[in-house]
Amino acid sequence: xxxxxxxxxxxxxxxxxxxxxxxxxxxxxxxxxxxxxxxxxxxxxxxxxxxxxxxxxxxxxxxxxxxxxxxxxxxxxxxxxxxxxxxxxxxxxxxxxxxxxxxxxxxxxxxxxxxxxxxxxxxxxxxxxxxxxxxxxxxxxxxxxxxxxxxxxxxxxxxxxxxxxxxxxxxxxxxxxxxxxxxxxxxxxxxxxxxxxxxxxxxxxxxxxxxxxxxxxxxxxxxxxxxxxxxxxxxxxxxxxxxxxxxxxxxxxxxxxxxxxxxxxxxxxxxxxxxxxxxxxxxxxxxxxxxxxxxxxxxxxxxxxxxxxxxxxxxxxxxxxxxxxxxxxxxxxxxxxxxxxxxxxxxxxxxxxxxxxxxxxxxxxxxxxxxxxxxxxxxxxxxxxxxxxxxxxxxxxxxxxxxxxxxxxxxxxxxxxxxxxxxxxxxxxxxxxxxxxxxxxxxxxxxxxxxxxxxxxxxxxxxxxxxxxxxxxxxxxxxxxxxxxxxxxxxxxxxxxxxxxxxxxxxxxxxxxxxxxxxxxxxxxxxxxxxxxxxxxxxxxxxxxxxxxxxxxxxxxxxxxxxxxxxxxxxxxxxxxxxxxxxxxxxxxxxxxxxxxxxxxxxxxxxxxxxxxxxxxxxxxxxxxxxxxxxxxxxxxxxxxxxxxxxxxxxxxxxxxxxxxxxxxxxxxxxxxxxxxxxxxxxxxxxxxxxxxxxxxxxxxxxxxxxxxxxxxxxxxxxxxxxxxxxxxxxxxxxxxxxxxxxxxxxxxxxxxxxxxxxxxxxxxxxxxxxxxxxxxxxxxxxxxxxxxxxxxxxxxxxxxxxxxxxxxxxxxxxxxxxxxxxxxxxxxxxxxxxxxxxxxxxxxxxxxxxxxxxx
RNA sequence: GCGGGUGUGGCGGAAUUGGUAGACGCGCUGGAUUUAGGUUCCAGUGGCCUUAGGCCGUGGGGGUUCAAGUCCCUUCACCCGCACCA
Numbered sequence: 001x002x003x004x005x006x007x008x009x010x011x012x013x014x015x016x017x018x019x020x021x022x023x024x025x026x027x028x029x030x031x032x033x034x035x036x037x038x039x040x041x042x043x044x045x046x047x048x049x050x051x052x053x054x055x056x057x058x059x060x061x062x063x064x065x066x067x068x069x070x071x072x073x074x075x076x077x078x079x080x081x082x083x084x085x086x087x088x089x090x091x092x093x094x095x096x097x098x099x100x101x102x103x104x105x106x107x108x109x110x111x112x113x114x115x116x117x118x119x120x121x122x123x124x125x126x127x128x129x130x131x132x133x134x135x136x137x138x139x140x141x142x143x144x145x146x147x148x149x150x151x152x153x154x155x156x157x158x159x160x161x162x163x164x165x166x167x168x169x170x171x172x173x174x175x176x177x178x179x180x181x182x183x184x185x186x187x188x189x190x191x192x193x194x195x196x197x198x199x200x201x202x203x204x205x206x207x208x209x210x211x212x213x214x215x216x217x218x219x220x221x222x223x224x225x226x227x228x229x230x231x232x233x234x235x236x237x238x239x240x241x242x243x244x245x246x247x248x249x250x251x252x253x254x255x256x257x258x259x260x261x262x263x264x265x266x267x268x269x270x271x272x273x274x275x276x277x278x279x280x281x282x283x284x285x286x287x288x289x290x291x292x293x294x295x296x297x298x299x300x301x302x303x304x305x306x307x308x309x310x311x312x313x314x315x316x317x318x319x320x321x322x323x324x325x326x327x328x329x330x331x332x333x334x335x336x337x338x339x340x341x342x343x344x345x346x347x348x349x350x351x352x353x354x355x356x357x358x359x360x361x362x363x364x365x366x367x368x369x370x371x372x373x374x375x376x377x378x379x380x381x382x383x384x385x386x387x388x389x390x391x392x393x394x395x396x397x398x399x400x401x402x403x404x405x406x407x408x409x410x411x412x413x414x415x416x417x418x419x420x421x422x423x424x425x426x427x428x429x430x431x432x433x434x435x436x437x438x439x440x441x442x443x444x445x446x447x448x449x450x451x452x453x454x455x456x457x458x459x460x461x462x463x464x465x466x467x468x469x470x471x472x473x474x475x476x477x478x479x480x481x482x483x484x485x486x487x488x489x490x491x492x493x494x495x496x497x498x499x500x501x502x503x504x505x506x507x508x509x510x511x512x513x514x515x516x517x518x519x520x521x522x523x524x525x526x527x528x529x530x531x532x533x534x535x536x537x538x539x540x541x542x543x544x545x546x547x548x549x550x551x552x553x554x555x556x557x558x559x560x561x562x563x564x565x566x567x568x569x570x571x572x573x574x575x576x577x578x579x580x581x582x583x584x585x586x587x588x589x590x591x592x593x594x595x596x597x598x599x600x601x602x603x604x605x606x607x608x609x610x611x612x613x614x615x616x617x618x619x620x621x622x623x624x625x626x627x628x629x630x631x632x633x634x635x636x637x638x639x640x641x642x643x644x645x646x647x648x649x650x651x652x653x654x655x656x657x658x659x660x661x662x663x664x665x666x667x668x669x670x671x672x673x674x675x676x677x678x679x680x681x682x683x684x685x686x687x688x689x690x691x692x693x694x695x696x697x698x699x700x701x702x703x704x705x706x707x708x709x710x711x712x713x714x715x716x717x718x719x720x721x722x723x724x725x726x727x728x729x730x731x732x733x734x735x736x737x738x739x740x741x742x743x744x745x746x747x748x749x750x751x752x753x754x755x756x757x758x759x760x761x762x763x764x765x766x767x768x769x770x771x772x773x774x775x776x777x778x779x780x781x782x783x784x785x786x787x788x789x790x791x792x793x794x795x796x797x798x799x800x801x802x803x804x805x806x807x808x809x810x811x812x813x814x815x816x817x818x819x820x821x822x823x824x825x826x827x828x829x830x831x832x833x834x835x836x837x838x839x840x841x842x843x844x845x846x847x848x849x850x851x852x853x854x855x856x
Numbered sequence: 857g858c859g860g861g862u863g864u865g866g867c868g869g870a871a872u873u874g875g876u877a878g879a880c881g882c883g884c885u886g887g888a889u890u891u892a893g894g895u896u897c898c899a900g901u902g903g904c905c906u907u908a909g910g911c912c913g914u915g916g917g918g919g920u921u922c923a924a925g926u927c928c929c930u931u932c933a934c935c936c937g938c939a940c941c942a
Contacts, residue, residue, distance in 0.1 A: 042941090042942050082941075083940085083941065084941080155940070156940075164940075166940040167938095167939085167940055168940075168941045170940095214860060214861065217859085221858085221859050222937095222938085289939095290938070290940090291857090291858080292858085292938055293938095294857090295857040295938085296857055296858095343857090420939070425940090495940070496941090496942070497939095535860090535936070535937085536936070536942085538860080538936090538937070540938090540939065540942095614935080615936080645867095645869060646869070650862075650869090651935075653868070655867085655868075655882070657882055660882090661881060664895090667895090671896090719881095720869095720879090720880085722881085723870075723879065724879095727879080727880065798876080799875070799876035801875080801876085801923070804923045809876065833909090843922090844922050849875055852875080852922050852923060
C-alpha cells in the first residue's frame with residue numbers, strides 16, 4: 001500500500017482550490033452571508049504560532065459555514081504601518097516600505113501553505129496610499145462632525161534622541177536606545193472624541209451576547225462610568241480655586257488633604273518657587289506616562305504650603321499637595337484625600353503624617369472605638385463624625401452631600417468616565433499622514449478632498465533623530481489651500497489603530513478606488529458575523545473599532561453601530577524559555593537534552609537553564625517558527641495539533657510530541673481507509689433494507705459524531721470536535737464487518753467522518769473523499785445530515801451511589817420509573833455490600849441520571 | 857496599583873452544567889512484528905492498601921447538599937491588559 005504523500009497531496013489540493021476559486025465570493029442576495037474574520041497580522045517578517053492558531057480557528061469556522069450553505073467571506077490583509085518597520089529601517093538601513101512589502105510577500109506565501117479557505121482577491125495592505133487615502137477622507141469627515149480636535153497632551157520624550165518614545169520604548173524609566181531618563185513633554189496633538197459615545201458604547205455591551213463576558217466586563221471597566229461630585233475648594237489667600245472630582249463626597253468630613261497631579265496646570269504656579277520642587281518634578285517626570293508605571297511607582301508628594309477651605313466645616317483648612325499618583329487624565333486632575341476610606345490616600349497620609357479620620361462605620365462597629373490601622377475601610381456602613389451626614393447610609397450620604405455642595409454653589413453632581421479621548425497623533429514616519437495644513441493666516445486648514453491622498457514621501461532618511469517627515473527638506477512645505485501663502489503640512493501620522501478600526505469594511509469592497517467601500521456592499525456583508533483574535537485586543541482595538549463604526553455611521557458611510565456580532569478571543573501559544581550561562585535567552589531549536597537529561601546548547605554543549613512557560617515572544621526567543629513543522633509535517637498536522645488539545649480560549653503550550661501525534665493520526669487514517677475501502681460498497685446511494693445490530697450501533701455513533709462535531713464547532717470547542725473525530729475513527733478501525741449492511745454502515749461512517757474533519761484537516765479530507773470515488777470536491781460539499789432517529793437509545797446506564805459513593809452501575813430502559821430503578825439498584829451485589837445491615841433512610845432516584853441510597 | 861483570567865493524573869485536557877472524575881491525545885511500561893533505529897500492532901497506565909475489594913483524590917482551608925471539579929465563604933500560586941507595541 002502506498003503511503004500518504006503529504007506534500008504532494010497538500011500542494012495538489014491547494015492548487016485545485018485556487019484554480020476553482022473555491023473561496024472567492026461576491027455578494028449574492030439569494031444566499032445568507034457569513035462573514036468570518038480573523039484579526040489581520042502585522043507583517044513582521046514571518047508568521048508565528050499565534051497566527052497559525054488564529055487562522056486555523058477562522059478556517060474551521062469558514063469551511064464549516066460554507067458547508068452549511070452560507071455565502072462565506074473570509075478575507076486576509078496586512079496591518080502594515082507601524083513602529084517595527086522604522087526600527088528595521090534604522091537597524092538594517094532598509095526603507096520601511098521595502099521591508100514591509102517583502103515581509104508581506106513572505107508571510108502571504110506562508111499563510112497560503114496552510115491551505116486556508118481565504119478569498120485572496122481581497123488582500124489589502126494598510127500602508128498602500130489607496131488604502132489610507134480613504135481614512136484621510138474619513139478623518140476630514142470626523143473633523144467636520146466635530147469628532148476630531150486638537151489639544152495638548154503629555155508624551156515620553158527622549159532628550160538625547162530628540163524623539164517621542166512609545167511606552168514600549170521606555171525601559172525602567174529610560175529611553176531604550178539612549179539609556180537616559182525619559183522626560184514628559186507636552187505636545188499639541190490630534191484626538192478623536194470617543195468619549196462622545198462613552199454612554200452608548202457602554203450601554204450596547206449589555207446586548208452583545210455574542211461576545212465573551214470577560215471582554216464585555218473589561219470594556220465596561222475601561223469605560224468606567226461613575227457618578228460623583230465635582231466641586232471647588234477655595235484657595236486661602238487667593239481668589240483662585242482647586243476643582244476636584246470624587247465618587248465619595250460622603251467622606252468629605254474625613255478629608256485631610258487636597259492633591260494635584262504633577263501635570264496639573266496649577267501645579268507649577270502653586271509650588272514653582274518652593275525649594276525641592278524641581279527635584280520632586282524630576283522624580284515625577286522619570287516615571288513615564290503609562291498608567292501602570294504611575295500607579296506602581298512609590299507614592300510621593302510635595303507640600304505646596306498652600307491651604308484650601310473645607311467647604312462644609314467653617315474655619316477648617318486642608319493642605320494642598322502635589323502627588324505623583326494623581327492622573328491628570330481622570331476627573332479634574334485633582335482630588336481630596338480621605339485616608340480612612342481610600343487605600344492610596346491612607347498610604348499617602350501615613351507617609352506625610354496627615355490625619356486619618358474614620359467617617360464611615362461598619363455595621364458591627366462602635367463609632368467611638370472604630371479606628372483605621374493599615375487598611376482603609378471601603379465597605380458599606382453609616383456615616384459618623386460628619387455633621388449633617390452622620391447616621392446616613394453611604395449611598396444616601398453621597399446624594400445628600402452632592403445636594404449640599406450644589407446648594408452652596410461649590411459644584412455639582414456629575415457623571416464621570418474613566419475613558420479618555422483617543423489620541424491619534426504619532427510623531428513618526430511609517431503611518432498615515434494627518435491630512436491637515438498649518439497656515440499662519442488661516443490656522444488649521446483641512447487638505448481639500450481632491451488633493452488626497454497626502455502621500456508619504458519615499459526619500460526619507462533615518463540618520464537623524466526625530467520625525468523624518470518633520471526634517472524632510474521639502475515634503476511639509478506647501479501653499480495654503482485657502483490663501484495660497486506658504487504653509488506647512490501636519491507632520492503627525494495616525495496611530496496604527498486607525499487603520500485597524502475600519503479594515504473589516506474595506507474587505508467588503510477591497511478594490512474600490514473612489515471610496516473606502518460602497519455602502520451597499522458593506523450593507524450586505526457587515527456586521528462581521530464571527531470575529532476571532534487574541535485576547536490582548538480585548539479593550540483597545542475592539543473598543544476603537546466599535547467607536548469608529550459609530551462615527552462612520554454618523555458620517556453616512558454605513559448604517560450599523562456594532563461591527564462584530566460574535567467575538568472569540570483565543571489564548572496565547574506558550575513555550576518554555578531557556579537561558580545560557582551568561583543569562584542570555586536562547587532559542588528552543590538551539591537547545592537539547594544531554595544523556596543525563598540536562599538542557600544544553602546544541603552547539604558546544606554548554607549548560608542551559610529552563611525558565612517559565614510563557615507567551616512566545618521574540619524578546620525571550622522562546623519561539624518556534626511554524627515554517628519548520630509546516631515543511632516537515634504538513635499543514636494538516638500543524639492545524640490538527642493546534643486545534644486538538646487546548647480549548648481555543650486557553651493558552652496552549654507548543655509541543656513537538658503533540659504535533660507528531662497529529663501527524664501519526666493523519667497517516668493512520670489514510671492507511672485505515674485504504675484497507676477498508678477494498679470491502680466497502682462503491683457508494684451509499686442504495687440504503688440496505690435492514691441493518692444488523694452492529695451496523696445500527698455504528699450508525700448511531702456516526703450520526704452522534706456529526707451532531708457532536710457540529711455542536712462543538714459552533715461553540716468553539718475544537719478540541720472536543722477533534723476528540724470525537726478520533727473516537728469515530730477508532731470505532732471504524734475496530735469495527736468487524738460481517739454482512740452487507742455492516743459494510744454499508746462502514747462506508748457511511750467513513751464518508752461522514754471525512755466531512756466532519758474537513759474544516760480542520762481539509763487536505764487529507766479532500767484526498768480521502770477522492771479516494772472514495774467522489775468526483776465532487778469537499779469544499780463544495782454540504783455538511784452531512786443527521787438522522788435524529790439514530791441518536792436516541794432505548795436503554796440508559798446510570799450510576800448507583802450509597803451515601804454519595806458510586807457502588808454500581810445499572811442499565812435500565814429509558815425513562816424507567818422510580819420503583820424499577822430502586823429495585824434494580826438494590827439487587828446489585830456491590831450495593832448490597834455497601835448497605836450491609838444499615839438502615840435505608842432514603843432512596844433518591846433521578847430518572848435517567850442516578851440512584852442514591854442514603855443509609856445510616 | 858487597578859482590571860480580567862486560570863488552577864483536575866507524569867503532561868495537554870474531558871466531565872451531559874449539581875448526578876459514574878480522568879473522554880480524546882501526549883508520555884511512560886510490557887509484549888508482538890520488523891529492525892541498525894524509527895514506523896506499525898496488542899495490552900496496561902490517578903495515588904495508596906495484601907486481593908475479591910477497599911481507602912484517598914480536581915491548588916489549600918471551611919461550608920451548603922442525599923450528592924460538589926461544578927454552588928457559597930476564605931486563602932494561595934501563576935498568567936494577561938493598563939490608553940504611543942501590534
